[in-house]
Amino acid sequence: MTWRTHSKGRLYDANESTVVYFDSYSGDTHLLTDFAGFVVQQLEPRPLTTEELMHRVADSVDPDDIADLAAALTGVLEELVALDILTRD
Amino acid sequence: MQLLKHLPPDEFSRRLSQGEIPLRIGPYVYNLQSNLSGVAAGIRTLYPDFTLAGPDDFVDYNVALLSRNALQRLRGEAEFLFDMKAPFDAIPIGQAYAFLEWGMNWCVSLHTNEYLKLHAAVVSRGDCAVIMPGTPGAGKSTLCAALGLRGWRILSDEHAMIPPNTTDVVPLCRPVGLKNESIEVIRRFSPDAVLGPVSKETHKGVVAHMKADLHPASHDTKPLRAKVMIFPRYARDEPQQLSPRRRSDSFILAAYHSFNYSLLCETGFEAMKTLIENIDCYDLVYHDLDWAIGAMDGLPDVQGEQ
Numbered sequence: 001m002t003w004r005t006h007s008k009g010r011l012y013d014a015n016e017s018t019v020v021y022f023d024s025y026s027g028d029t030h031l032l033t034d035f036a037g038f039v040v041q042q043l044e045p046r047p048l049t050t051e052e053l054m055h056r057v058a059d060s061v062d063p064d065d066i067a068d069l070a071a072a073l074t075g076v077l078e079e080l081v082a083l084d085i086l087t088r089d
Numbered sequence: 090m091q092l093l094k095h096l097p098p099d100e101f102s103r104r105l106s107q108g109e110i111p112l113r114i115g116p117y118v119y120n121l122q123s124n125l126s127g128v129a130a131g132i133r134t135l136y137p138d139f140t141l142a143g144p145d146d147f148v149d150y151n152v153a154l155l156s157r158n159a160l161q162r163l164r165g166e167a168e169f170l171f172d173m174k175a176p177f178d179a180i181p182i183g184q185a186y187a188f189l190e191w192g193m194n195w196c197v198s199l200h201t202n203e204y205l206k207l208h209a210a211v212v213s214r215g216d217c218a219v220i221m222p223g224t225p226g227a228g229k230s231t232l233c234a235a236l237g238l239r240g241w242r243i244l245s246d247e248h249a250m251i252p253p254n255t256t257d258v259v260p261l262c263r264p265v266g267l268k269n270e271s272i273e274v275i276r277r278f279s280p281d282a283v284l285g286p287v288s289k290e291t292h293k294g295v296v297a298h299m300k301a302d303l304h305p306a307s308h309d310t311k312p313l314r315a316k317v318m319i320f321p322r323y324a325r326d327e328p329q330q331l332s333p334r335r336r337s338d339s340f341i342l343a344a345y346h347s348f349n350y351s352l353l354c355e356t357g358f359e360a361m362k363t364l365i366e367n368i369d370c371y372d373l374v375y376h377d378l379d380w381a382i383g384a385m386d387g388l389p390d391v392q393g394e395q
Contacts, residue, residue, distance in 0.1 A: 010362075014335070024354075031338070
């Protein structure tokens with residue numbers, strides 16, 4: 001499965017546990033977890049498959065922070081789709 | 090420069106009835122017209138120290154509060170007019186003054202999208218401006234009025250106007266709107282509070298406005314740098330506290346309190362980002378005005394400012 005953003009958005013990261021994301025496609029502004037913000041940032045240059053995303057997340061996220069990385073990633077992707085920030089092919 | 094209070098009463102009344110009272114208010118000129126004695130009294134009470142613009146100056150907002158015909162006079166009604174068009178239904182004459190002030194707010198709320206506009210009071214100590222967004226009833230106007238009566242400068246009771254990609258706030262000093270219990274609270278807080286006409290049974294209850302240009306610099310139009318954003322909340326039964334809040338949450342809440350954040354799209358996002366990442370944000374829960382003012386006086390960015 002491939003994931004993509006509708007458009008390149010804008011992110012405000014104040015080094016907190018949440019980030020602000022402006023979705024240029026919808027005009028909506030979202031308060032996302034920093035993990036969700038990281039996922040969106042990975043997808044903005046180009047679409048990625050679930051496996052590619054998982055590699056990037058595994059390289060960047062401290063395993064102590066998120067116990068089940070695969071489940072966390074799946075959950076975040078579903079939420080981002082529900083928010084209409086991402087689509088899947 | 091001629092101040093409104095320098096107009097003889099007869100000339101003021103004549104010019105007001107003919108729509109020839111162009112007042113400089115912040116960066117704008119509002120031209121006022123009314124044939125209602127209560128509105129005239131309110132303007133004389135609350136705007137005496139405002140400067141009259143000249144006949145050749147551009148008028149940004151032509152506003153009027155008029156009882157326009159025999160039927161309206163018979164019914165005791167009046168209308169707010171913007172460029173002689175009535176955007177709202179007629180209202181009882183007893184509410185006319187409050188409606189004039191709300192109408193003047195509406196002009197800025199609806200226009201002037203060269204700024205990021207927050208629904209917020211703005212006050213300052215020295216060169217430090219403090220933005221206080223708040224939903225109606227949160228206590229921002231009461232606190233704003235009290236701060237003004239304790240030596241802070243009131244830049245606005247209603248609009249924080251922020252040029253995009255700056256942390257500046259453009260002053261727009263006009264009377265502070267007080268509702269219901271807040272009117273008596275402020276009367277008791279200071280005998281120096283000058284209040285205008287009391288409008289009863291409005292959709293917000295009893296409303297009165299307080300003269301806001303109490304500071305020597307009240308009519309300066311130079312923008313001030315915002316260094317602090319405070320989200321005040323009046324809560325009678327909760328512990329009082331001034332506590333830091335996260336920037337990302339503050340961004341979302343400030344956007345919620347904005348008149349035009351969504352309208353500005355990317356410009357709005359970048360403007361809010363610039364603002365939020367350069368100021369400190371706090372929650373203020375209070376029920377005692379002196380305590381709240383003391384807490385604000387003690388903020389690091391405020392201490393040392395005159």
